Amino acid sequence: MVLSFTAISASLGGGNETDHQALLHIKSMITQDPYGALTSWNNSLHFCDWTGVTCGKRHRRVTRIQLQKQGLEGYLSSHVGNLSFLRGLYLSINNFQGAIPPELGRLSRLRVLALDLNKFTGIIPTNISRCSNLEVLALSRNKIVGSIPKEISFLSQLTFCSLGDNKLTGGIPPFLGNITSIEVFSAVRNPLGGSIPDTLGHWNSLNNFYCGSCNLSRTIPHSLFNLSLLTNFSLNDNQLTGSLPSTIVLPRLEFLQLWGNKLTGPIPSSISNCSRLRGLEMNKNKFHGKLEIDFEKVKDIYVIRLGNNNFGSNEVGEMRFIDSLKNCTKLEELDLDECMFQGELPRSIGNLSDKLSYLSLTENKLQGSIPQSIGNLVGLTFLSLGGNKFTGNIPQTIGNLQKLTEVYLYGNQLSGPIPDVMGNLSSLLTLSLYSNMLKGHIPSSIGNCTSLLELYLDNNNLDGKIPTQLLQLSSLSKMLDLSNNKLYGALPTEVGDLNMLSILDISNNYLSGLIPSSLGDCASLSTLSLKGNLFRGTIPPTLSSMKGLVELDISLNNLSGKIPQFLERLKYLNLSYNDFEGEVPMLGVFSNASAFIVSGNSRLCGGLVELGLPKCKETNKHKKKLPLFAMVILIAFVLFTTTCLTYVWCKKRKRSQPSLSSTNKRFIKVTYNQLLKATDGFSEANLIGNGGFSSVYKGILDEYDDEFVAVKVLNLKNRGAQRSFMRECEVWRNIRHRNLLKIITSCSSVDFQGNDFKALIYEYMSNGSLHDWLYSSERSLNLLQRISILIDVASALDYIHNQCIPTVVHGDLKPSNVLLDDCIVAHVGDFGLAQFLGTTSYQNSSTMDRGTIGYTAPEYGLGSEMTCSGDVYSFGILLLEVMTGKKPTDDIFIEGLSIHKFASIALSNHVIDVIDASILKVYQDNEIAMQEENSKKIEECMASAIKIGVSCSMDSPLQRMDIKKVVHELWNIHDTLQSIQV
Template sequence: MISMQPIPSSSPSNFLFYVVLVIFLTSTSITSSYDGGNETDHLALLKIKSMITRDPYGALTSWNTSLHFCDWYGVECGKRHRRVTGVVLQSQGLEGSLSPHLGNLSFLREFYLFNNSFQGAIPHEIGRLKRLSLVALAANKFNGVIPSNLSGCLNLQILDLSSNKLVGSIPKEISFLSKLSFLSLGYNKLTGGIPPLLGNITSMETFSVLDNPVGGIIPDTLGNWKKLVGFHSGGCNLSGTIPDSIYNLSLLANFSLGENELTGSLPRGIGAMLSHLEFLQLNFNRLTGPLPSWISNCSKLRTLDMTDNMFSGKLTIDFSKLGDIEGIYLSLNNFGSSEADEMNFIDSLKNCTTLYRLDVGYCKFQGVLPRSIGNLSDQLGSLNLNGNNLHGNLPASIGNLVGLVGLYFGRNQLIGSIPSTIGKLQKLQYFDLSENQLSGQLPDALGNLSSVNNILMFSNMFEGEIPSSLGNCRHLLQLLLNDNKLTGKIPPRILQLSSLSITLNLSQNNLFGSLPTEVGDLKTLTALDLSYNSLSGKIPSSLGSCGSLSSLSLKGNLFQGMIPPSLSSLKGLVKLDVSHNNLSGQIPRFLERFLLEYLNLSYNDFEGEVPHLGVFANASAFSILRNNRLCGGIVELGLPKCKETKKHKHKFPVFVIVILIASSLLTIICLAYAWCKKKSKSRPSQSSMRDRFLKISYTQLLKATNGFSETNLIGNGGFSSVYKGVLNEDDDDTLVAVKVLRLQNRGAERSFMRECEAWRNIRHRNLLRIITSCSSIDFQGNDFKALVYEFMPKGSLHDWLYASEGTSRLNYIQITNILADVASALDYLHNHCVPIVVHGDLKPSNILLDDEMVAHVGDFGLARFLGTTSYQNSSTGIRGTIGYAAPEYGLGSDMTTNGDVYSFGMLLLEVMTRKKPTDDVFNEGYSLHKFASMALPDHVMDVIDLNILNIYQGVCEADAQKIEECLASTIKIGVSCSVDSPSLRMNMEKVVHELRRIQNTLPNIEI
């Protein structure tokens, strides 16, 4: 306390002195007190820094004594008292634990550590912060329980603890936070149910406990949340019924309770207040009863997902009121009323101009398929009515749905013929009319389906000839016309569809004539079934050209003669059935070498000895019944022994003569070839590198890579090592990358063959260019196989993403260009290659960059040509790299182009966020996809890599807004590509279009 003495009025100089002294002492006292509070904040921040063990981007570099802490990066202070009011350190890659000294920042209002790698418990001292209004600790590794004394933060409005490893129950004390409007606890391991007391928080607007094993019921008290906009509790093991009070929350826009164990029915007399509802997702529960008509009043509804419940009765929703609806998912329910008009709901959909997907498959609809189905939106991409009891004709109006990509009418009772208007569906890729009662001739208009991949029309009553126009379907992968009444000969044009790579099944018809020699053009076909027809003549030797066949059935025909020796080329056969024909001759010995799992030669006229090896060593794997002139074989067959043939000692063996003649001819050919080659060397060569290095030896590659030295090693993979090399040809040094296969690793040789096959069939500016291959032996006599590629001087995308600190990084324009290049390559593989190619292992290390930073997709070691032998996956087969491989592959699904789309989506999100999909933070249901999707649409900047955000430097406000829109659009593409459901992923053609649009928005922005 300053002691104030009387100031003599007669002394002006003394008066001035005292005034100055009082001001000085007073200000000193105030400053001292103020600095005391500041010092508390200062020390608390230093304690927080001391427990951070890793700071990869140097976010805390400024946290030192050279600056006032209010000027430290990520620290916000009040202007008046200079106390810490905010700590904002999102997406900095910080690791460590959170210091209890956090509780000393008594003026703290916002604490934002979203998307780091903090671990350990959330300190209880956080409950001291009375002024705290925002806590965002999502996307970290915090464990332990949620501190119950958070209830002390009475001003808390936003609490986001999602995507951590928190356990225990949701503290009921949170109910004391009367200002809380946003509570997100999703993607943790919380149990113990949703506390009913939370209903006391009348300010709640968004509530999420997604993907927690919470259990219990939905408390009726949550109906007190009159301001609620989003309710997200999918995958929470919730049981019981949905309280009626929930349906009166008039502001609710997103109501998601999928993947629970909810029962009961939806109320009929309430719910009219849900006029703001946009997403209603109750899929994968056990809900019963009819869908109430009040859903018609939800005029803003975009997604209605009731998949896989037990809903029943007539569908009474008036969809004409749902003008914004995009997706209707009602499959796997018990809808149906046996009333004549039960399909009239189709009529009410004609005004739904944004409808893209209508999925009402595998219900119990029994009505007539209405003609009004042709009035649906021309934007409709998928129409699924599979697995119902629909009858009537397929209406000609179906040709109006020109936007259809998938049309699924299988497993119904449709009758009549296919209307010729079907040819208008130029975008149709999947066409399923199987297992109906359709009849008449197949229309020539089927040949107009220029984009179709799959035609399934088996198990109907079609008659007449197979239309030759099907030969126009140049993208056809699978054609199933079996179990019909088709007659005539097999059109050669169909057999010339080189795109056919999955299955051609024409069995159980009345086809006759010989099998056309054009069958040899089906070089990538996996399964061919022509059984139970009246085909005759000899099996054409050209069938041996179908080197990808794994299943061949010619059973139940009139084929005669011998099995042609050319079939020895079908080394991938797993199933062969030629039973019930008139085949003769000996059983070919080459069948012993095949890896056959099933062989049926029964009911023919084979003679001679039955082989002993391969499939013939297992009596349960093959059948030779009713071939009465066979002998020998394994004991289990019970056949007579074969008679020994007499040996002619003095007769010169014929095979020796043949060998001598062949050797002489071969010598003459080789001499002629050498002479021609010598002549050609004297002429100037105009050939490309590919031609000049068509032949390359192990010795050349050994020299080019300096003996495959460690200094030349530039990469390692599961099956191979890659070396930088210099090839010297005609005094011209050429940089190359030499990929040497580790043949001792299981699957390496198969990988080599797949990659050779891939490069033989594909050419594109954004695919890595192969120069040649080498298949030889090394100096130790071991097999040696290698592929030689054009060298990419700028390395891989992975190298650029994870370069050491201080080196240059990719900017946004470069990233956009690279993504567009990769998308363009995939679009080519998926939509412009015949056959379609699935890359199978898309990831940053397989994206290589040339001098101009143009991206090239490489490594086709896991590639699949749809329908080839390599496409048939076993349960133990390699299907990509963890983190990038599509989730359906883990469930045993076949590899498809949709799997590549998923990998591209993960790659895009990794490039944009600089977070690997396998980072430790992504576990227990939380993924890179969810990390990015949670940021849409308003928080995208929080997940973007900081290096990309350098694009903002020096731009005007208008350009900044454009950049933010482009960044959000890019993230949206990645999220759309990486959704779990394969059918919902964006196709690569659209990805290319979207990325080109983004590129066109950015050219004038300098980086």
């Protein structure tokens, strides 16, 4: 009997020592312990008393390790597999790395394995199936690769499985349906791919299912909509197609997230029976038909997101579902953006919950007046009704909404004055009223909005003087845009109080007087546009203190004097059509002919040869002075003449804004015969490109100083070619910019067979197109060159979108329409699909006229009208192509993977993996670039560029980056790369 007891004691002692040694090995593999969690892990205490260790009372064996949120770094020792009594291993929210040790498979008693929020790599160990009692498997937010192993299906007691935010592939395997005990399953944000297996319909205990952003495709098995215990159902941001079942029986459902897919058909009215529903997120799909959910039955709902669908039914009262929301007293967010809704907004909108903080009906086709009842929604912080067809006045009741921080009423047909009650909105951060028909004065009460960051009042009919109270809003830091109105008078000296403002645009008004010297106090300004006004006098020297200024446009004014030297440091400068005199500098911005404009100043001289200005004459110190009486007569004559001319010019200016093209020299005239001779009979040898409507030839035109030209011959047999020709002619009559292709003339004649002949003659671009360079085996562009080209293209878009009247939309931006000159400066061409916004020209164009597959904005495919945002999308795709070297139609982009998603995924992993190999090779061969500090900067620049491309190519137009910001961000990248000097 004594021998037996001794043997048992020895056995227990051996087991304890095994646990002791295992814990010490675990500690030895931990390299960082910032909070001292393992300080007690030493021989001064029994290991059962160590921090985070729990032992069983009977055998004193380790049953639980709890070390969450301790900042631990290192590796998980394989000796963890020796803790044979372990039931719970909790290591969440640390920095463990390396592979998950397969020795965990020895722990047959293990019930909880929580390794989430670490940096584990490698695969999920297959022998984890030996942990037959495992109930909780938490591996989310690591860097685990490979597929979900079949062996997991042997875990018959598993109730919680979280695998999200890893790099798992191989789809959701059908064998998972065998784990009928599953209650919670999450695999969010993994590139799994594939479809959702029908076998998941066997999960009768399931209550939470999360598989958003998994690149899943095909249909959702209808059996999932019969899982009666389901409370949270999330399949957002995938590529799922098909329709939903007409009958959805989910009595416990609280959250349904299916946004960001390609689901079609109507949203089933049976969702009304999900009486516990709190969140409904079905936005960014292709649902259509009348919205017939009876929201009176889902009174606890607080989030409704149905935007970016096609609910517009053309039926009378299609917005009546708003009536059923009156009893949803907990509703906080209602998103109905871009749903094709038509008709009037019901007055019942004012009956919604006083807890409603977010209301958006942006980009629909709503008309009529904005209901006065909108003022009942006193809980609103965000209100967007922009991009509709609302008419009438802005309701006075909007002044009741004192919690508002953002108001977007842009792009409607609102008229009347801006109500004084806007000044009641003291919490306002953004006010966007641009592109309406508002008139009257800017109310001084806006000066009460002391939190305002950005204000957009451009493109209205506002008149009067700029109120000083507005300029004293020191909070304005992002944007103040008052352009394209009828404002007059002097620019108040209080403008200097805007010392936090980044962008100020007061162009195309009737402002006069001197440019106030106080403007120099706006130290944060990066972009300033005063163009198209009546400013006179010289450029104040105080502007030299604006150290952050990058872009300055003071064109089309009456400014005079010499060009100040401090302007050299700008990135872009437009001084055209003023009365500047003297020598044009040649340093800084003046060293790059594409970065500044001085045309229309007849008294300038010198500068770059490309400007074609006369040489400056040397001053003659011994020149005789005129007699005093002659000087007096001469000055009087000049003053009289100037006064008369100024009066006549101002009278003309008030009648119409002159276009740049009105001052250009007349186009040279060419005939069919001259073009035939120039191109050697339109020979194949001179063919340099083909398009949908035309062929382009290289030629030498005698009438153009024997220089090469590009002759674009329209194929008039192709449907739409005639219209394309007319568009280009109209566009080129109205625009001129350093980064747009220069047109020389046009030809409308007949050939020798009597057939109609039409051609456009352009300046020849010796370096071909951007497309040619991107896919050439003989030449390549380095990163700095690519960024410079992207700046050129973005600047061209900024010009046609924001500086042209009317605004021009290109409609077909792609690498083959970007031409490069001798200095690799980019020029955007081919305006055959362009449109003028706000005019009737070509507004009835079919969707066939809207760009090229892969570059065309997704909303165009749904019938939306062409917009500047569509060009931004095309630019984003072009940018990603420039950076990755892959076309948007590349063979790898299948099964829901697009160039946008390809780049977006890389941002969160390793952006170098998607960068064009020819860019990387240039820098890998450069010793300076490969220095650690420079290499890191270059990689950051690449990532920044990709971010811009991803932001510009978002599916939703509202989420796309503003083109002005694009130009600014690209210049930052350019400057960083240039500073490295590689």
